[in-house]
Amino acid sequence: xxxxxxxxxxAGESRxxxxxxxxxxFIALGADVAVEEGAGVSASITDEAYRxxxxxxxxxxxxxxxxxxxxxxQAPDVALLAGAKPGAWVAATFDxxxxxxxxxxxxxxxxxxxxxEFMPRITRAQSMDVLSSQSNLAGxxxxxxxxxxxxxxxxxxxTAAGTVQAAKVFVMGVGVAGLQAIATAxxxxxxxxxxxxRSATKEQIMSLGAKPVFVEDVAGIEGExxxxxxxxxxxxxxxxxxxxxxxxxxxxxxxxxxALIPGRDAPRLISDAQIASMKPGSVIxxxxxxxxxxxxxxxxxxxVEKHGVKIIGYSNTxxxxxxxxxxxxxxxxxxxxxxFWDEEAKRPVLDEEIGNAVRLTQGGKIVHERLTTQ
Ligand code: NAD
Numbered sequence: 001x002x003x004x005x006x007x008x009x010x011a012g013e014s015r016x017x018x019x020x021x022x023x024x025x026f027i028a029l030g031a032d033v034a035v036e037e038g039a040g041v042s043a044s045i046t047d048e049a050y051r052x053x054x055x056x057x058x059x060x061x062x063x064x065x066x067x068x069x070x071x072x073x074q075a076p077d078v079a080l081l082a083g084a085k086p087g088a089w090v091a092a093t094f095d096x097x098x099x100x101x102x103x104x105x106x107x108x109x110x111x112x113x114x115x116x117e118f119m120p121r122i123t124r125a126q127s128m129d130v131l132s133s134q135s136n137l138a139g140x141x142x143x144x145x146x147x148x149x150x151x152x153x154x155x156x157x158x159t160a161a162g163t164v165q166a167a168k169v170f171v172m173g174v175g176v177a178g179l180q181a182i183a184t185a186x187x188x189x190x191x192x193x194x195x196x197x198r199s200a201t202k203e204q205i206m207s208l209g210a211k212p213v214f215v216e217d218v219a220g221i222e223g224e225x226x227x228x229x230x231x232x233x234x235x236x237x238x239x240x241x242x243x244x245x246x247x248x249x250x251x252x253x254x255x256x257x258x259a260l261i262p263g264r265d266a267p268r269l270i271s272d273a274q275i276a277s278m279k280p281g282s283v284i285x286x287x288x289x290x291x292x293x294x295x296x297x298x299x300x301x302x303x304v305e306k307h308g309v310k311i312i313g314y315s316n317t318x319x320x321x322x323x324x325x326x327x328x329x330x331x332x333x334x335x336x337x338x339x340f341w342d343e344e345a346k347r348p349v350l351d352e353e354i355g356n357a358v359r360l361t362q363g364g365k366i367v368h369e370r371l372t373t374q
Contacts, residue, residue, distance in 0.1 A: 001031045001347045004067035004084070006060055007039035010074045012301070012315060014042035014322035015329055017071040017092065020053035022334040027054045029338060030346045034063040043326040068347060071333050073326075075113065078105040086110055087363075091333055093117050093130065096360055096371060097263045103371065107361040116332070117262075118368070120357040128336035128354075132176045133328035138317035139180030139258065142285040143169070145320075146254045147188060149303070149310055150283045155189025166191045170213070170252040172245070172269050172294065173259035174201035177287055181256045182208045190254070195245060197237070197259075213248050215240045238267075245269070250277040257294035258287040263370070265292035272296045272306065280308025289313030 003026050005018040016039050023033045034056040037047055047057045056063070064070065065083040072092030081090065087110055094115040096103055106113040116130045126132070147154055147167075156166040169185040171178045171194040178194060182205065185192045192210035194201075205212040215237065249255060249270065255278075259267050266288035275284070275296065286298040293313065297306055300315035318325040340348040350359070360368045 002067045002069070003031050003033045004063045004070045005033070005035040005039060006063060006070070006072065006076050006080060007036045008073050009076065009080075012319065013074055014316075014319045015073045015326045016040045016043045016045060017073050017326075017330055017333055018050075018055075019043075019045060019327050019330040020049045020055075021327070022330040023050055023053040023055040025334050025338065029341055032056070034058060034067070036060050036063050040326070043322040045323075045326070069337070071330075073329055075099075075102060075106070078102070078109045078111070081109065081111060084111070087112055089114055091116060091336065091358075094360060096368070100371075103360050103366060107364055107366050110364050112362050113360040114358045115360050115368075116336075116358065118358045118360075118370070119336070120354060122353075124339075125336075125354060128332050128339070130329055130332045133332055134318035134325055135175065135177040135258075136180045137321045137325050137328070138287055139177035139256075140184045141314075141317050141320050142177070142256050142258075142287050143181050143184040143188065143254075145312060145314075146256060146283045146285040149312060150254060151281050152253070154185070167253040168193070168251060169254040169256065170194065170248060171210070172196075172255065172257045173287075174198075174205055175258060175260070177258040178256070179204060179208065181258065181287075182210045185254070185256075186210065193248065193252075195241070195248075197241070213244065215244050242271075246274055246277065249274050252278065253282050255282070255284045256287065257284065259294050260288055260291055266294050268296065269294040270296060275309050275311070276307040278307070278309050282309045284309060284311045286311065286313035287317060290315045 018035055026033050035050050037057055050057050067084040067088055070090045075092040075094045089112045091114040096115050119125050119129050153164050154167045157164040167190045169190040169192045171181045174194050174196040182192050182194055186209055193213050194205045194210050195213040202212045257269050284295050286293050286295040288294045289298045289300045297304055298311045298313050304311040337348045340350050342349040
């Protein structure tokens with residue numbers, strides 16, 4: 001049973017899917033672990049640390065040669081996996097709705113693609129959920145980055161020279177990233193408010209000491225779809241929300257947007273007119289910028305200035321905390337594979353619920369119902 005890990009090749013990808021800690025744990029289960037030279041460098045992990053953990057460190061082709069399972073943060077190009085065993089598993093993020101050519105290539109190559117984004121949101125899979133672990137860090141980093149760009153302080157400060165007012169921070173979308181953004185902004189001393197389309201988040205916002213901003217009187221606004229994800233809102237709701245939020249945004253110093261709808265482009269939450277209503281010097285961090293953006297005009301990895309407002313967003317926010325993001329990502333992968341470890345087979349054997357949820361390709365075909373029924 002050979003587990004292989006390649007250096008990430010995606011532009012700007014700083015994370016790695018294995019840490020010395022998880023290498024040791026896989027080896028303790030009876031697996032051989034091989035990792036490409038330099039794979040951990042941008043996450044502050046040396047080749048030496050992998051070797052000390054018992055992993056083999058070698059070139060990409062040697063690492064993959066005879067692999068049963070390949071781990072990645074982003075799924076590697078199929079060309080790199082030529083030496084893997086027939087039917088080898090690749091557990092990574094696949095961005096399956098956008099990267100359809102890659103999924104097809106995996107099917108054609110006879111590989112079994114396991115998409116970590118499709119991990120079901122059930123209690124026993126929480127420790128395997130890379131979207132949650134990475135979103136949590138992203139929510140934190142978004143607030144710190146916005147605070148850094150903002151030309152004023154976050155907390156109220158009463159000094160001999162006068163009082164500095166607390167910054168007003170508004171978080172739009174209160175999933176995992178949004179909750180962490182609220183908590184981080186509170187810790188920095190800001191006045192925090194938040195909104196979401198799922199009414200269940202109201203209590204969560206209040207429990208963090210922030211103010212909920214919600215449309216109350218429009219029928220059919222409950223946006224909770226299956227698995228706790230948001231569904232797309234009715235036009236009527238979107239209009240009412242936009243009106244309420246417009247008035248609120250105009251008074252904010254910092255806005256953090258986090259709204260995503262799985263498999264679709266991110267919903268547009270902030271228009272150019274709303275940006276224009278904000279005070280010069282305000283900052284918007286668009287956490288959804290890589291999925292098309294919540295904010296009109298936001299650009300991945302570029303600081304855009306419109307109407308005196310700075311609009312920022314990273315294509316890979318968690319990657320800006322590469323060491324922690326890698327540690328959590330690697331643990332998610334270990335928790336996933338070890339939960340299904342079959343002592344006799346000395347390899348994981350997935351059960352139906354989670355197997356069917358994450359498996360995109362098998363036996364030369366695309367098998368996932370969300371991809372075959374589209
Ligand atoms: P997400 O990243 O899919 O979306 C971020 C937030 O944006 C969500 O709260 C969503 O409701 C909100 N949103 C979408 N459209 C919006 C709009 N037009 N306006 C305002 N907000 C909008 O969300 P997430 O972080 O993946 O979390 C979604 C839910 O799933 C949460 O309740 C979370 O606690 C839950 N969850 C459960 C598990 C588990 O049980 N294993 C794991 C992760 C998350």
